[in-house]
Amino acid sequence: MREKRTNLPTNILASIRARKDRGAGVHAPHDRAKGMLVASYNVHKCVGIDGKFDPARTSHVIREIGADVIALQEADTRFGERRGLLDLAWMERETGLFPVPISGVAKAHGWHGNVVFFREGLVRDVHQVKLPGLEPRGALITELELKDGSAFRIIAAHLGLLNRSRHQQARVIIDILRSRDEQPTVLMGDLNEWRLGDRSSLNTLASVFGLPAAVPSFPSRLPVLALDRIMANRPGLLDTVETHDTPLARLASDHLPIKAVLKLGMLPASDHAEAG
Numbered sequence: 001m002r003e004k005r006t007n008l009p010t011n012i013l014a015s016i017r018a019r020k021d022r023g024a025g026v027h028a029p030h031d032r033a034k035g036m037l038v039a040s041y042n043v044h045k046c047v048g049i050d051g052k053f054d055p056a057r058t059s060h061v062i063r064e065i066g067a068d069v070i071a072l073q074e075a076d077t078r079f080g081e082r083r084g085l086l087d088l089a090w091m092e093r094e095t096g097l098f099p100v101p102i103s104g105v106a107k108a109h110g111w112h113g114n115v116v117f118f119r120e121g122l123v124r125d126v127h128q129v130k131l132p133g134l135e136p137r138g139a140l141i142t143e144l145e146l147k148d149g150s151a152f153r154i155i156a157a158h159l160g161l162l163n164r165s166r167h168q169q170a171r172v173i174i175d176i177l178r179s180r181d182e183q184p185t186v187l188m189g190d191l192n193e194w195r196l197g198d199r200s201s202l203n204t205l206a207s208v209f210g211l212p213a214a215v216p217s218f219p220s221r222l223p224v225l226a227l228d229r230i231m232a233n234r235p236g237l238l239d240t241v242e243t244h245d246t247p248l249a250r251l252a253s254d255h256l257p258i259k260a261v262l263k264l265g266m267l268p269a270s271d272h273a274e275a276g
Contacts, residue, residue: 030066034261035239039067040188040228041257042158045074046085048252049221055085057252063095065244065257068119069144070097071156073190075115076108078136084109091117100142102128112138114156114189121146131157131172133165139173143183150264153180157189159201166193166201174208177233184264185233190255194225208233213241217256220249230260238262 030037041062046055062070076082084107091097097117099109103126109115111128127141139157155173159166177185187209193201194214202211212231216223223243232238239261249256 030261032068034263036068036262036264037066037259038154038186038188038230038238038262039065039070039244039257039259040073040156040190040230041065041070041244042073042190042228042253042255043075043085044253044255045076045078046252049219049254050251054252055087056090057248059086059090059094061244061246061249061252061257062091062097062117064246064248065259066095067097067117067259069154069262070117070257071140071154071188072110072115072117073156073158074113075110076113078113082108082113084115100126100140102126102140104128110156111140112136112158114138114140114158116140116142116154116156118142118144124151127176129172129176131159131165131169133160133168134162135160135165137165137169139169139189141176146264152184152186152262152264155185155187155189157187157191159189159191159193161192163199163201166191167204170201170204174204177208184237186230186238186262187232188228188230188258190227191229192227193229194227205231210235215241215243215258217243217258219254220251220256223256228255228258230258232262236263 043058046058047053076084096119100116102111122145124145125143129139131137137160142154145151159169209231212229214226216226217228218225230241241260244257
Protein backbone atom coordinates (compact mmCIF):
# COMPACT_ATOMS: atom_id res chain seq x y z
CA MET A 1 0.00 0.00 0.00
CA ARG A 2 1.41 3.39 -0.96
CA GLU A 3 2.19 5.74 1.93
CA LYS A 4 0.01 8.82 2.13
CA ARG A 5 2.09 11.86 1.25
CA THR A 6 2.55 14.61 3.78
CA ASN A 7 0.17 17.49 3.10
CA LEU A 8 2.46 20.53 2.97
CA PRO A 9 -0.27 23.19 3.40
CA THR A 10 -1.53 21.29 6.46
CA ASN A 11 2.00 21.28 7.88
CA ILE A 12 2.29 25.02 7.31
CA LEU A 13 -0.97 25.68 9.14
CA ALA A 14 0.11 23.45 12.01
CA SER A 15 3.45 25.25 12.23
CA ILE A 16 1.74 28.66 12.32
CA ARG A 17 -0.51 27.47 15.14
CA ALA A 18 2.45 26.00 17.02
CA ARG A 19 4.38 29.24 16.60
CA LYS A 20 1.87 30.99 18.86
CA ASP A 21 2.80 28.55 21.63
CA ARG A 22 6.57 28.85 21.17
CA GLY A 23 6.73 31.68 23.68
CA ALA A 24 10.13 32.91 24.74
CA GLY A 25 11.77 29.60 23.94
CA VAL A 26 13.03 29.07 27.48
CA HIS A 27 14.44 25.59 28.00
CA ALA A 28 15.46 23.73 31.11
CA PRO A 29 18.97 22.24 31.42
CA HIS A 30 19.10 18.55 30.60
CA ASP A 31 18.86 16.16 33.54
CA ARG A 32 21.60 13.59 32.85
CA ALA A 33 20.00 11.15 35.27
CA LYS A 34 17.47 10.57 32.48
CA GLY A 35 20.12 9.57 29.96
CA MET A 36 22.63 11.07 27.55
CA LEU A 37 21.50 14.00 25.43
CA VAL A 38 22.37 13.70 21.73
CA ALA A 39 21.71 16.39 19.15
CA SER A 40 22.09 17.25 15.49
CA TYR A 41 22.47 20.75 14.06
CA ASN A 42 23.01 22.05 10.54
CA VAL A 43 24.83 25.29 11.36
CA HIS A 44 24.58 26.64 7.78
CA LYS A 45 28.28 27.58 7.73
CA CYS A 46 27.55 29.89 10.71
CA VAL A 47 25.39 32.19 8.59
CA GLY A 48 22.09 33.13 10.21
CA ILE A 49 18.78 33.92 8.60
CA ASP A 50 19.77 37.59 8.91
CA GLY A 51 22.62 36.90 6.46
CA LYS A 52 25.32 37.51 9.08
CA PHE A 53 28.33 35.22 9.43
CA ASP A 54 28.59 34.79 13.20
CA PRO A 55 30.41 31.69 14.50
CA ALA A 56 30.15 32.98 18.07
CA ARG A 57 26.36 33.00 17.82
CA THR A 58 26.41 29.43 16.50
CA SER A 59 28.63 28.39 19.41
CA HIS A 60 26.24 29.93 21.90
CA VAL A 61 23.37 27.89 20.47
CA ILE A 62 25.48 24.76 20.92
CA ARG A 63 26.11 25.77 24.52
CA GLU A 64 22.36 26.33 24.99
CA ILE A 65 21.59 22.81 23.83
CA GLY A 66 23.93 21.29 26.43
CA ALA A 67 24.31 17.99 24.55
CA ASP A 68 26.66 15.20 25.57
CA VAL A 69 27.16 14.31 21.91
CA ILE A 70 26.31 16.59 19.01
CA ALA A 71 26.66 16.11 15.26
CA LEU A 72 27.09 19.28 13.21
CA GLN A 73 26.66 19.70 9.49
CA GLU A 74 28.18 22.51 7.39
CA ALA A 75 30.69 23.26 10.14
CA ASP A 76 33.47 23.88 7.58
CA THR A 77 33.80 26.02 4.50
CA ARG A 78 32.36 24.17 1.53
CA PHE A 79 34.97 24.39 -1.24
CA GLY A 80 38.73 24.44 -1.67
CA GLU A 81 40.75 23.55 1.39
CA ARG A 82 37.99 23.07 3.91
CA ARG A 83 38.44 25.22 6.99
CA GLY A 84 36.67 24.85 10.32
CA LEU A 85 34.49 27.78 11.32
CA LEU A 86 34.20 27.38 15.10
CA ASP A 87 36.55 28.34 17.92
CA LEU A 88 37.41 24.90 19.29
CA ALA A 89 39.18 26.29 22.37
CA TRP A 90 36.05 28.25 23.27
CA MET A 91 33.90 25.18 22.65
CA GLU A 92 35.99 23.10 25.01
CA ARG A 93 36.07 25.78 27.69
CA GLU A 94 32.41 26.81 27.55
CA THR A 95 30.66 23.56 26.65
CA GLY A 96 33.07 20.80 27.69
CA LEU A 97 32.83 19.31 24.18
CA PHE A 98 35.72 17.91 22.16
CA PRO A 99 35.74 17.17 18.43
CA VAL A 100 36.18 13.58 17.34
CA PRO A 101 39.64 13.56 15.72
CA ILE A 102 39.85 12.70 12.03
CA SER A 103 42.77 12.09 9.71
CA GLY A 104 43.83 13.58 6.42
CA VAL A 105 42.65 17.16 6.95
CA ALA A 106 44.68 20.09 8.20
CA LYS A 107 42.21 22.88 8.95
CA ALA A 108 38.73 21.35 8.84
CA HIS A 109 36.78 20.43 11.97
CA GLY A 110 35.20 17.35 10.43
CA TRP A 111 34.69 15.32 7.30
CA HIS A 112 32.90 17.00 4.39
CA GLY A 113 31.41 19.46 6.87
CA ASN A 114 30.34 16.80 9.38
CA VAL A 115 31.85 16.96 12.85
CA VAL A 116 30.98 15.09 16.03
CA PHE A 117 31.62 16.64 19.43
CA PHE A 118 31.48 14.59 22.62
CA ARG A 119 31.72 15.37 26.32
CA GLU A 120 33.29 12.27 27.82
CA GLY A 121 34.47 8.78 26.94
CA LEU A 122 37.00 7.30 24.54
CA VAL A 123 36.93 7.24 20.77
CA ARG A 124 37.37 3.58 19.82
CA ASP A 125 37.10 3.98 16.06
CA VAL A 126 36.48 6.63 13.40
CA HIS A 127 35.50 5.88 9.81
CA GLN A 128 35.28 8.68 7.26
CA VAL A 129 32.90 7.94 4.39
CA LYS A 130 32.77 9.88 1.15
CA LEU A 131 29.21 9.51 -0.08
CA PRO A 132 28.36 9.19 -3.79
CA GLY A 133 26.55 11.91 -5.72
CA LEU A 134 27.13 15.13 -7.62
CA GLU A 135 27.66 17.21 -4.47
CA PRO A 136 30.54 16.78 -1.99
CA ARG A 137 28.82 14.84 0.79
CA GLY A 138 30.11 12.62 3.55
CA ALA A 139 29.41 10.74 6.75
CA LEU A 140 31.45 10.29 9.89
CA ILE A 141 31.06 6.98 11.73
CA THR A 142 32.36 7.08 15.30
CA GLU A 143 32.39 4.47 18.04
CA LEU A 144 32.49 5.83 21.58
CA GLU A 145 33.18 3.97 24.81
CA LEU A 146 31.80 5.52 27.99
CA LYS A 147 33.20 5.44 31.52
CA ASP A 148 30.96 2.53 32.50
CA GLY A 149 32.35 0.44 29.63
CA SER A 150 29.24 0.69 27.47
CA ALA A 151 29.75 1.61 23.84
CA PHE A 152 27.68 2.87 20.96
CA ARG A 153 28.11 4.01 17.38
CA ILE A 154 27.24 7.42 15.96
CA ILE A 155 26.73 8.08 12.28
CA ALA A 156 26.80 11.79 11.47
CA ALA A 157 25.63 12.38 7.91
CA HIS A 158 24.52 15.07 5.51
CA LEU A 159 22.69 13.67 2.50
CA GLY A 160 22.37 15.38 -0.86
CA LEU A 161 19.74 17.59 -2.41
CA LEU A 162 19.06 15.21 -5.30
CA ASN A 163 16.70 12.30 -4.69
CA ARG A 164 18.83 9.85 -6.67
CA SER A 165 21.93 10.81 -4.66
CA ARG A 166 20.11 10.35 -1.36
CA HIS A 167 19.11 6.82 -2.34
CA GLN A 168 22.72 5.98 -3.22
CA GLN A 169 24.02 7.54 -0.03
CA ALA A 170 21.51 5.73 2.17
CA ARG A 171 22.49 2.39 0.60
CA VAL A 172 26.19 3.06 1.27
CA ILE A 173 25.46 3.77 4.94
CA ILE A 174 23.38 0.60 5.32
CA ASP A 175 25.99 -1.53 3.51
CA ILE A 176 28.75 -0.27 5.81
CA LEU A 177 26.69 -1.01 8.91
CA ARG A 178 25.90 -4.54 7.77
CA SER A 179 29.61 -5.19 7.26
CA ARG A 180 30.40 -4.26 10.86
CA ASP A 181 29.63 -5.76 14.25
CA GLU A 182 26.16 -5.08 15.59
CA GLN A 183 25.94 -2.55 18.43
CA PRO A 184 23.67 0.29 19.56
CA THR A 185 23.80 2.83 16.74
CA VAL A 186 22.39 6.33 16.32
CA LEU A 187 22.16 7.99 12.91
CA MET A 188 21.72 11.74 12.99
CA GLY A 189 22.07 14.62 10.62
CA ASP A 190 20.48 16.62 7.86
CA LEU A 191 19.04 13.92 5.62
CA ASN A 192 17.32 16.41 3.29
CA GLU A 193 14.31 14.09 3.11
CA TRP A 194 10.90 15.05 4.40
CA ARG A 195 8.78 12.82 2.17
CA LEU A 196 7.62 9.28 2.80
CA GLY A 197 6.47 6.78 0.21
CA ASP A 198 8.14 4.71 -2.47
CA ARG A 199 10.54 7.44 -3.64
CA SER A 200 11.85 8.35 -0.20
CA SER A 201 15.40 7.43 0.80
CA LEU A 202 14.07 6.95 4.32
CA ASN A 203 12.72 3.59 3.14
CA THR A 204 16.28 2.34 2.63
CA LEU A 205 17.35 3.53 6.08
CA ALA A 206 14.20 2.03 7.61
CA SER A 207 15.56 -1.48 7.01
CA VAL A 208 17.89 -0.87 9.97
CA PHE A 209 16.53 2.17 11.79
CA GLY A 210 12.79 2.01 11.20
CA LEU A 211 10.93 5.12 10.12
CA PRO A 212 12.25 8.04 12.20
CA ALA A 213 10.12 10.56 14.00
CA ALA A 214 9.19 13.49 11.76
CA VAL A 215 10.01 16.66 13.70
CA PRO A 216 9.82 19.81 11.52
CA SER A 217 13.09 21.76 11.84
CA PHE A 218 13.29 23.76 8.60
CA PRO A 219 13.07 26.67 8.02
CA SER A 220 13.98 27.75 11.53
CA ARG A 221 11.58 30.70 11.77
CA LEU A 222 8.56 28.64 10.70
CA PRO A 223 9.58 24.97 10.68
CA VAL A 224 7.57 22.89 8.24
CA LEU A 225 9.92 20.22 6.85
CA ALA A 226 11.53 17.42 8.87
CA LEU A 227 14.88 17.51 7.09
CA ASP A 228 16.89 16.72 10.22
CA ARG A 229 16.59 13.32 11.87
CA ILE A 230 17.81 11.33 14.84
CA MET A 231 17.16 7.59 14.58
CA ALA A 232 18.36 4.44 16.32
CA ASN A 233 18.73 0.79 15.35
CA ARG A 234 16.95 -0.46 18.48
CA PRO A 235 13.49 0.26 19.91
CA GLY A 236 13.65 2.18 23.17
CA LEU A 237 17.19 3.44 22.63
CA LEU A 238 16.00 7.01 22.02
CA ASP A 239 13.48 9.08 23.90
CA THR A 240 11.27 11.60 22.12
CA VAL A 241 13.00 13.62 19.40
CA GLU A 242 12.30 17.36 19.62
CA THR A 243 13.62 20.66 18.33
CA HIS A 244 15.77 23.00 20.37
CA ASP A 245 13.59 26.04 19.73
CA THR A 246 14.86 29.29 21.24
CA PRO A 247 15.07 32.85 19.89
CA LEU A 248 18.81 32.46 19.32
CA ALA A 249 18.41 29.13 17.51
CA ARG A 250 15.73 30.60 15.25
CA LEU A 251 18.18 33.28 14.14
CA ALA A 252 21.56 31.52 14.02
CA SER A 253 20.81 29.06 11.16
CA ASP A 254 18.07 28.18 8.70
CA HIS A 255 17.73 24.85 10.55
CA LEU A 256 16.66 24.36 14.16
CA PRO A 257 18.75 21.87 16.14
CA ILE A 258 17.02 18.62 17.08
CA LYS A 259 17.76 16.54 20.17
CA ALA A 260 16.83 13.34 21.97
CA VAL A 261 17.76 11.42 25.11
CA LEU A 262 19.85 8.30 24.52
CA LYS A 263 18.95 5.64 27.08
CA LEU A 264 22.03 3.51 26.55
CA GLY A 265 22.49 2.47 30.17
CA MET A 266 18.78 1.80 30.54
CA LEU A 267 18.38 -0.88 27.87
CA PRO A 268 17.24 -4.32 29.01
CA ALA A 269 20.07 -6.70 29.88
CA SER A 270 19.26 -8.86 26.84
CA ASP A 271 19.96 -5.89 24.55
CA HIS A 272 23.37 -5.35 26.11
CA ALA A 273 24.19 -9.01 25.61
CA GLU A 274 23.34 -8.74 21.92
CA ALA A 275 25.70 -5.75 21.61
CA GLY A 276 28.68 -7.78 22.74
